[in-house]
Amino acid sequence: MYKPKILVVEDDPAINNLIRTTLETQEYQYHTAQNGSGALMEVLSYKPDVVILDLGLPDMDGVSIIEKIRSWSSIPIIVVSARTEDQDKVEALDAGADDYLTKPFSIDEFLARLRAALRRSHAERTKTEEENSVYINGDLKIDFTAGCVYMNDAEIHLTPIEYKLLCLLAHNTGKVLTHNYILQEVWGNTLASDVPSLRVFMATLRKKVEKNPSAPKYIQTHIGVGYRMIRQ
Known part of the structure; x- marks a missing residue:
């Protein structure tokens, strides 16, 4: 069973200990950071499901951290801060924070906010996994989990090599893949x-996925170079 991972970014020892004890009681996994630079490294390496963030850190302002995280990630961020002014809340939320909890706070409220953030994180992760497990390009559909390929919702049967070739092209849609690159990825060699x-193999694959193999719609040949999957 998947256990959510929490990153706690808090330099106040008392608050840090309170949050950690609460997470341990609820059997959450967590890492901690005491400054902004450490927080950014943890987000990249630990890949938490939720970030609990204090705004008043010693090396950088929490709003800057939110902006940096938002430049590459949509991970839920709950601000836990002693700043009570509306302007502080507005700045944090406008920067990309999902929630704002003012110190001091009740444990029950903190856990309720955390559960709500984890639900959002779970929904986003599930959506991403579903999108990554199925490839759709025009009438072509590849279910990577099941290992099945469909054209116009009708399953077509490919040999293992044909399937590897199609998946390689699909994962690199729009890119020209050289003969050597394809040979290395599919067969493990680059012999001319x-x-x-x-x-x-490419010709037999085309006969199965192209309506008119002599005028291919999906797999384009770059003479003397390689092949490319065209986005429809």
């Missing part, structure tokens, strides 16, 4: 003598 074999 194997390029004719690659062309044969």
Whole structure:
């Protein structure tokens, strides 16, 4: 069973200890950081599901941390701060914080806010996993989890090599993949003598996924270079 991971960014020992004790009581996994630079490193390496963030850190303002995290991640951020002015709350929320809890706070309220943030995080993670497990391009659909390929909702049967080739092209849609790159990824070698074999497999793959293989819609040939999956 997946256990949510929490990052606690708080330099006040008393508040830090209170939050950690609360998380331990609820059996949450957590890491801690006492400054902004440490927080940013933890977000990148620990990949938490929720960040609990104090705004008054010794090396940088919490709002700057929120802005930096938001430049690459949509992870829920709950601000826990002694700043009570509306302007402070507005700045933090406008920067990308999901919630704002003012110190001192009750444990029950803190846990309720945390559970709400974890629900959002879980929904986002589930959505991402679902999107990554299925590839759709025009009438072509690849279910990576099931290992099945469909055209116009009808399943087509590919050989293992054909399936590997199609998946490689799909994962790199829009990019020209050289003969050598494809040979290395699919067969584990880059021998030029194997390029004719690659062309044969690509031709049989086209017959299965293209309505008109002589005028391919999906798999484009770059003569003397390689192949590219076209986005429809």
